[in-house]
Amino acid sequence: KLPPGPPPLPLIGNIHQIFGKDVHLKFCRWSKEYGRLYTVQLGNKQALVISDPKCLKDLFNLPASLGRYKTELFNVIANGNHGIVNTEGKVWTEQKNFCAKTLKCFGLGGSSRASLEPVVLSEIEEVLSDLRTQLKSSKSGIETASLLEHIKRYNCNIMWKIISSGGNEEGKSECDNRAAKLSRDYLDGMARAVTTGLAFLPWLKYIAPEWSGYNLLKRTADEVHTLVIEQLNERRKDFVEGKGKDIMDAYIEKLNLCDDPKSSFYGELGLQNGISAMLELVVASGETTPHTINWLMLYLAHHQRAQQKLCDEIDRVIGKDRMPSLLDRQNMPYYEAVLQESLRFSAMVWMSIPHELTEDIEFEGYTLPKGLILLPNLYYIHHDPVIWGDPEKFRPERFISEDGSFIRNDVMMPFGTGKRLCFGEGLARDIMFLFIVRFFQSAQIFPESLDMLPDFSAQFGFLLNAQPFKVAIKWRK
Numbered sequence: 251k252l253p254p255g256p257p258p259l260p261l262i263g264n265i266h267q268i269f270g271k272d273v274h275l276k277f278c279r280w281s282k283e284y285g286r287l288y289t290v291q292l293g294n295k296q297a298l299v300i301s302d303p304k305c306l307k308d309l310f311n312l313p314a315s316l317g318r319y320k321t322e323l324f325n326v327i328a329n330g331n332h333g334i335v336n337t338e339g340k341v342w343t344e345q346k347n348f349c350a351k352t353l354k355c356f357g358l359g360g361s362s363r364a365s366l367e368p369v370v371l372s373e374i375e376e377v378l379s380d381l382r383t384q385l386k387s388s389k390s391g392i393e394t395a396s397l398l399e400h401i402k403r404y405n406c407n408i409m410w411k412i413i414s415s416g417g418n419e420e421g422k423s424e425c426d427n428r429a430a431k432l433s434r435d436y437l438d439g440m441a442r443a444v445t446t447g448l449a450f451l452p453w454l455k456y457i458a459p460e461w462s463g464y465n466l467l468k469r470t471a472d473e474v475h476t477l478v479i480e481q482l483n484e485r486r487k488d489f490v491e492g493k494g495k496d497i498m499d500a501y502i503e504k505l506n507l508c509d510d511p512k513s514s515f516y517g518e519l520g521l522q523n524g525i526s527a528m529l530e531l532v533v534a535s536g537e538t539t540p541h542t543i544n545w546l547m548l549y550l551a552h553h554q555r556a557q558q559k560l561c562d563e564i565d566r567v568i569g570k571d572r573m574p575s576l577l578d579r580q581n582m583p584y585y586e587a588v589l590q591e592s593l594r595f596s597a598m599v600w601m602s603i604p605h606e607l608t609e610d611i612e613f614e615g616y617t618l619p620k621g622l623i624l625l626p627n628l629y630y631i632h633h634d635p636v637i638w639g640d641p642e643k644f645r646p647e648r649f650i651s652e653d654g655s656f657i658r659n660d661v662m663m664p665f666g667t668g669k670r671l672c673f674g675e676g677l678a679r680d681i682m683f684l685f686i687v688r689f690f691q692s693a694q695i696f697p698e699s700l701d702m703l704p705d706f707s708a709q710f711g712f713l714l715n716a717q718p719f720k721v722a723i724k725w726r727k
């Protein structure tokens with residue numbers, strides 16, 4: 251017996267009710283009506299929606315919930331079941347552990363921290379310099395700019411450096427020209443696939459491939475696969491063992507050395523897994539990190555007091571003459587609170603990435619069958635009035651204690667929870683910290699005019715993104 255939920259229609263189930271925009275709000279209304287666990291029917295599949303943080307944690311810590319529901323959203327980029335996001339069992343464990351380890355090594359927060367931090371800071375200087383030039387040449391005389399494209403370029407340049415360019419200039423232009431656009435196109439395809447229902451009705455790809463977003467996903471995935479294969483083959487030619495400088499090198503070495511036919515790194519399958527895993531890193535980071543920074547910018551343009559408090563903290567901890575360093579983070583509780591509140595309020599990855607049960611289990615008095623889709627209602631969890639009191643208010647102070655320190659709150663799960671949570675969290679937090687802190691060390695932002703900033707309603711898709719907006723920028727002395 252499964253928990254109750256909205257009554258389904260024959261064949262399509264509840265799909266007609268979750269079609270179109272703002273579906274996250276519909277799921278929240280059902281959470282209020284049916285409670286912390288309810289069932290929806292998505293075509294021929296049943297899904298359990300979990301809207302309670304403790305239930306979600308308990309469930310996602312069980313090995314049976316580590317399966318992944320294979321939607322077209324990731325099938326195409328994973329070229330079937332390769333890589334990390336779309337795999338389970340041995341392949342998932344091996345690929346995820348390897349990627350997480352190499353990210354630590356070549357990302358910002360690990361052994362290469364000392365070498366990558368200045369590179370990241372110089373990327374930020376470039377964004378600031380571009381903004382200065384753009385604003386000077388603005389004919390209208392109003393110094394306004396949309397920041398999102400700049401932030402995406404910054405993030406993508408860094409990701410591409412970590413994955414495939416080892417920080418050289420060539421990699422950067424490659425990224426600018428192709429990978430950034432491809433990851434954006436792919437995310438657009440994913441957004442379309444969520445609103446058209448393709449995410450849960452795979453047969454739509456046969457009857458409406460263009461309209462459903464499938465063709466966009468497929469075209470983009472094919473192109474980006476070619477891009478990575480080209481690079482990988484080029485690199486393999488003159489690869490020197492032990493001299494790896496990025497994730498692609500680490501993969502080449504691993505593939506070259508693997509002689510165990512049972513390993514997910516072996517032979518042609520190993521190559522497929524490696525390519526999919528690297529692409530998934532680009533896709534998984536390409537929009538999430540920039541849109542989180544973008545939401546934070548929008549909130550701070552609205553909330554000038556919070557912005558001023560952040561600037562004061564930056565001045566106090568870092569000052570005006572020195573560049574920020576990741577080590578400063580531990581001394582900046584208000585920054586941490588602003589970011590945390592932005593992650594909570596936007597609840598950008600609103601339904602996480604669906605899981606699927608790999609075996610029957612007993613849970614909370616119900617028998618949950620193998621194959622059941624698991625949908626974490628992260629939007630509801632981050633907006634539940636019982637937990638937050640005033641969830642519709644942007645209020646970083648909810649994460650600050652009386653003595654001014656940062657309050658960790660276990661209910662926050664913007665990166666998911668359990669054994670399958672996002673392993674890019676550390677890197678995302680590092681990339682965001684350096685950008686946000688250096689930006690507000692240099693500038694302050696204001697609404698273009700009071701009625702020009704959008705409200706906080708989101709553009710609905712796989713992610714909840716802010717509506718396009720511009721801000722006025724004032725450089726700080």
Ligand code: HEM
Pocket residue numbers: 334335336346353530531534535538539542598599602603604664665666667670671672673674675677678
């Ligand atoms: C603010 C930025 C980010 C947010 C909010 C975010 C959030 C999430 C969430 C909610 C999941 C689903 C977890 C689950 O399945 O239970 C996820 C998975 C994932 N994320 Fe992130 N993420 C962010 C940045 C990144 C970055 C920078 C990377 C790569 C370096 C990354 C790589 C991944 C991968 C590969 C998965 C799939 C993990 C798996 O299937 O085991 N993410 N992320």
